[in-house]
Amino acid sequence: MVVVKQSPRVVVIGGGAGGLAAAVDCARRGASVLLLERGPEVGGKVRQERVGGQSIDAGPTVLTMRWVFEALFADADAALAEHVRLHPLPVLARHAWQDGERLDLYADREATAAAIDRFASAADASGYLAFCRHTEAIYQKVHGPFIRTAQPTLASLVGSLGLRGLPGALGLDFHRTMWKALGDFFQDPRLRQLFGRYATYYGSSPFEAPATLNLIAHVEQAGVWAPAGGCRR
Ligand SMILES: Cc1cc2nc3c(=O)[nH]c(=O)nc-3n(C[C@H](O)[C@H](O)[C@H](O)COP(=O)(O)OP(=O)(O)OC[C@H]3O[C@@H](n4cnc5c(N)ncnc54)[C@H](O)[C@@H]3O)c2cc1C
Known part of the structure; x- marks a missing residue:
């Protein structure tokens, strides 16, 4: 008998920060991930508005617990710093x-x-x-x-x-x-x-x-x- 080992299939519902993080985590563990987002784009509460010709954050504006994001990226063999520049705020x-x-x-x-x-x-x-x-x-x-x-x-x-x-x-x-x-x-x-x-x-x-x-x-x-x-x- 031939046993074909299939990668687990995961469906993530919602493409906010939580769903995106879960999808990354499942994918790097070898799962085949399908992310479903009902909105026109991912991000959820992370969104921007145009005000006076400028884009400003309308939901979250800052990050705390930076290590959580660094670990998420590192676990997926990536480096947070290569994707986004973070400035510490005094x-x-x-x-x-x-x-x-x-x-x-x-x-x-x-x-x-x-x-x-x-x-x-x-x-x-x-x-x-x-x-x-x-x-x-x-x-x-x-x-x-x-x-x-x-x-x-x-x-x-x-x-x-x-x-x-x-x-x-x-x-x-x-x-x-x-x-x-x-x-x-x-x-x-x-x-x-x-x-x-x-x-x-x-x-x-x-x-x-x-x-x-x-x-x-x-x-x-x-x-x-x-x-x-x-x-x-
Ligand atoms: C005004 C404001 C300021 C904030 N400031 C900060 C901050 O400065 N720093 C910080 O860390 N946090 C901040 N937060 C909190 C942070 O925004 C949230 O904790 C975080 O964005 C939540 O992510 P989430 O993925 O859990 O949910 P959401 O961002 O709500 O994402 C849920 C997603 O699921 C989708 N969805 C829902 N139901 C379905 C369905 N049935 N099928 C398909 N898709 C579906 C939605 O469309 C949405 O895209 C702020 C929040 C607000 C509102």
Whole structure:
């Protein structure tokens, strides 16, 4: 009997960033991939509008977690840098309030702390630095067993903490809301509001999302990159 080994066939539905990444990953593992996109072009929310003769990103504008994209390309025997030029941004985000107040967050933590000192108070500046340490610690705990794991569960996450067990799990801050946790670090309501907005990155509310997700502040603080020519490029 002759056994003909066929490559697995995969259908990916949707050509947004997620579908494109999944298609690349399946293809480089030897699958025969068919990607179906109902729109006129791939990209999904990654799209541009023409405004005043210029193309501007209308969805995502910047990348974080650059290593994810580098690994995706490297696994497929390609180099991200050969396809797109990424510029690290010294200003991570710019915030404005109706009364004309402005606050920028910088890639440099100390520069942000100094800006918060001027904008709010010295207590809030040191609260910010404590918040950075807190969110980095959460990130370090979930990086391996959750973020880099294909099918993570809460049980496997707690198991990964080993002997630290329950105290370690409480350090993940899942037992209270983002909003509640932010109150421990910031006295100025505008800062609580500002850092609470990270919940909106995944369509949630800081009043309901678990405080674990304050780790997004750390992800952004770890680096924001702008692709030359925009995200569409
Ligand atoms: C205003 C805005 C700003 C953002 N800013 C950033 C940012 O700066 N940085 C960042 O990293 N992220 C940002 N995001 C989030 C980021 O855009 C999304 O997380 C990401 O683009 C989602 O990709 P996706 O593939 O999961 O979904 P989508 O981009 O929504 O793609 C889904 C695709 O599936 C197709 N589809 C759906 N149903 C079918 C079907 N039945 N058959 C065929 N095709 C189908 C759709 O047409 C679409 O093309 C932003 C989002 C928004 C809205």
